[in-house]
Amino acid sequence: MSFIEFRNVWKIYRMGNVKIKALTGTNFTIDEGEFVVIAGASGAGKSTILNLLGGMDSQTTGKIIVDGKEISEYNNKKLTTYRRNDIGFVFQFYNLVQNLTVRENVELATQIVKDPLDIDETIKAVGLEDRISNFPSQISGGEQQRVAIARALAKNPKILLCDEPTGALDYNTGKQILKLLYDTCKEKKVTVVVITHNLAISAMGDKVIKVKNGAVESITLNENPVSIDDIEW
Ligand SMILES: Nc1ncnc2c1ncn2[C@@H]1O[C@H](COP(=O)(O)OP(=O)(O)O)[C@@H](O)[C@H]1O
Numbered sequence: 164m165s166f167i168e169f170r171n172v173w174k175i176y177r178m179g180n181v182k183i184k185a186l187t188g189t190n191f192t193i194d195e196g197e198f199v200v201i202a203g204a205s206g207a208g209k210s211t212i213l214n215l216l217g218g219m220d221s222q223t224t225g226k227i228i229v230d231g232k233e234i235s236e237y238n239n240k241k242l243t244t245y246r247r248n249d250i251g252f253v254f255q256f257y258n259l260v261q262n263l264t265v266r267e268n269v270e271l272a273t274q275i276v277k278d279p280l281d282i283d284e285t286i287k288a289v290g291l292e293d294r295i296s297n298f299p300s301q302i303s304g305g306e307q308q309r310v311a312i313a314r315a316l317a318k319n320p321k322i323l324l325c326d327e328p329t330g331a332l333d334y335n336t337g338k339q340i341l342k343l344l345y346d347t348c349k350e351k352k353v354t355v356v357v358i359t360h361n362l363a364i365s366a367m368g369d370k371v372i373k374v375k376n377g378a379v380e381s382i383t384l385n386e387n388p389v390s391i392d393d394i395e396w
């Protein structure tokens with residue numbers, strides 16, 4: 164059995180009388196420790212996949228299995244525990260608490276989980292030891308995203324889910340963030356799933372899942388993923 168499995172997953176949003184088919188029978192697997200890129204155009208269903216995998220939303224039909232557990236069967240209480248302990252999220256717009264320092268932002272996340280990592284070690288690992296006492300408004304966008312990554316990692320999650328993590332960053336800063344995510348995946352053996360609408364980034368994935376109109380268009384395995392340093396767009 165795979166570490167993560169989507170089995171014929173459908174997600175239909177109902178808005179009044181209108182039904183929006185966001186996912187129409189999605190199938191894929193992800194191995195533990197894999198760096199996975201989910202690519203596709205805006206509206207393809209990428210965020211829906213991530214939200215279901217992260218326990219932020221529930222499928223309409225189908226099975227989602229994570230680490231031997233059928234999370235698609237979970238009730239709200241179990242999903243909350245799963246979201247807290249097993250999943251780290253990184254979003255496009257960092258979502259840091261503005262009146263807390265870098266350290267306090269990371270510390271806050273560790274307070275809700277059962278087995279957190281060392282706060283200072285984690286901040287050091289993302290290269291922010293010198294900015295530990297700064298507030299978000301005092302650091303750059305790239306540094307703020309590093310805080311968001313540290314906050315997610317400090318929870319010691321099984322899976323790190325990143326929805327367009329470089330969407331608000333300039334070219335070079337975005338590349339540095341992708342490098343940090345890739346290195347984290349390989350060094351800490353965390354499974355990392357990154358959503359992007361930039362197909363160039365696909366080359367760095369161990370696995371690339373292309374999504375189109377709510378369906379998986381293709382799944383590619385890269386025997387030799389390209390370093391982000393060698394990818395240009
Ligand atoms: N909460 C929601 N309610 C209604 N429709 C939604 C909701 N979330 C997403 N959708 C729709 O589902 C489709 C897929 O959205 P999404 O997964 O966000 O795509 P992507 O992340 O690839 O841009 C889109 O048509 C979007 O408008």
Ligand SMILES: [Mg+2]
Pocket residue numbers: 209210211326
């Ligand atoms: Mg999206």
